Amino acid sequence: MTDTAQEPRVLHLSALLKRPVADRAGHSLGRLADVIVRLRGRDYPLVTGVVAGIGGVELFVPIEQVDSFDADGPVRLVSAKVDLRPFERREGEVLLRADVLGHRLIDVTDVHLVRASDVELVREDTHWLLARVDTHRPHRLLGVFKERSTIRAWRDWKAFEPLIGHGRSVIARRPFARIRRLRPAEIADLIEDASTEEEREILGHVHQDPELEADVFEELEEDLASRLLGARTNAEIAEVLTRMRADDAADAISDLPQARRRPVLDLLPAGQRTKVLTLMGFNPDSAGGLMGMDFLAMPGRTTVGEALEAVRGAGALQPEALTSVYTIDDEGSLLAVARLVALLQADPAATLQEVSESDPVRVGPDTDLVDVALLMTDYNLVTLPVVDEDRVLLGVITVDDVLEATLPEDWRRREVAPPPDGHRDAGEPAP
Structure with a gap:
């Protein structure tokens, strides 16, 4: 990409989407459909290309072929020659419109799920980086969402863990997943607020640490823990219960369908099985x-x-x-x-x-x-x-x-008061 004087240093995804894509001479080729970034662990994601809708087909255009992002004009390409093969996502790639915009992220600082209203790209030398996320809620007026420029919540990308759903990209960032540094009870709260797809991805992170996974299941609401365990095989259930405290494991087995209890018990190590059977013989509301x-x-x-x-x-x-x-x-x-x-x-x-x-x-x-x-x-x-x-x-x-x-049965759903220093941003300053 050339460094043109008119090219801005900061871009918002919402302002880029559906912009015309043109060659260097200004001839229209299509429209911008998405921006692609590559995850880089603890570093800010790097813009590697765009997806352009040309002739009714979405095509990949590497960032090297983008001549400039003009302030208000079209996205200009170096030439009209583009790869005509339909775009296919590669490992570690995130599509900002498809995966982030309008989707929920894990706020690692305040430990809750927030929705990304927009993302900000920042120019650093010759590269564009994904630097910030806007998590403000659009104003709803007469049934129509209105953007209010005075309400913005731009925050460092590093304060979030994205839930992008793409399996190969999830694997690419797992060694740096910040979610595993949260407390088990905090992760349990996230899962309880998550959609089915979101909870599947969060549990995918947690599953990489069997001890943490067991701790999280101990903190989940009984009905949710029962549903999530019930979707697993008997061997997978036993693997989790083996690492749980015996009293929590006993509660989990009691919540399983009758036909599955004995097979799961038989798969537990002898010591754990003895403790669980002993505890299951007592009234749950007794000592x-x-x-x-x-x-x-x-x-x-x-x-x-x-x-x-x-x-x-x-x-x-x-x-x-x-x-x-x-x-x-x-x-x-x-x-x-x-x-x-x-x-x-x-x-x-x-x-x-x-x-x-x-x-x-x-x-x-x-x-x-x-x-x-x-x-x-x-x-x-x-x-x-x-x-x-x-x-x-x-x-x-x-x-x-x-x-x-x-405590009351719905105590887990209560919003607890944050600590006085709870609003500090865990991310590093944006570039």
Whole structure:
């Protein structure tokens, strides 16, 4: 592309679409149908060509054949000679009109889905780059959408993750997908707000990290998780449930059709299957139904230093469950509990028995949800052990599980207040 004096440094896609395409002499050839950019990981996407409608066929014109984008005139080509083969998208290519304009993007900063009203191209040296996205909503007046020039929301392209739908291009950008840096609950919120095609693409990103995928399914609404899991094979379901907490896996299996429960259970590892079957035997609104079966318990003669080392090595356990270390006897009966803060403040050479609270607050597996909540509130507990009639430690209830069970059913749909610094743009400054 030549660097002409009249060529602007900034272009908006909305102003380019349907512009005449002409040769250098000004003879009309057709109209601009789309602009093509190539994804480049963490760099701004590079404009590689345009799609021109010529003679009723959409043809690819490489950017090297574009002489100039005049401020108001036609898109001028170097010559009238163009490749007459119909345009076919290649790996890593994004069509700005077809894939971005009017489509939704993931706002990685504020973690929600927004619609792209326009995109901005910026000239850098001899190249055009996709730099910004306008996410303002057109004004609706008397049934017609009106553009209001005073309402614009131009933001850095790097603050977004596009949902472009094209499989080969999705693969090309996966190593740099920012969505996998979001919290599982945030990704779950995105999926719950997504269309069927959007949720498929988001889950495609998440599937690349099996641990994250399991965490996301734990955060999804039960009906949606059941639908998404139900669309998979038994082996695929078992693969996800294997990495989930046993209590969440038990809930997920209970939501499957009856005919699929046993086949999925049989595909789980023996340890996970035993935990899930145990939990499925309890009322979901009881202490047994709420508890998790992963906790840290050891003999009272264990030193504080050894206990802290065990906490450091328990990366697979739920962090909330690690706020307490339980002391048990040789039969597994609960003797005492040591809070993590007490362990950190104690002499590493002391024993658990010396720093633990004897006769801890505990409940049986049939204790109902209200009593569990009252006990945890009255005693300011983050965790609550569940024991059988012989005081054998069966599991541990964490405060987050109680909150989830006691909040209104539609709590996930509430809009939470953003943090005071929540509007910072995560993207780098545009070129």
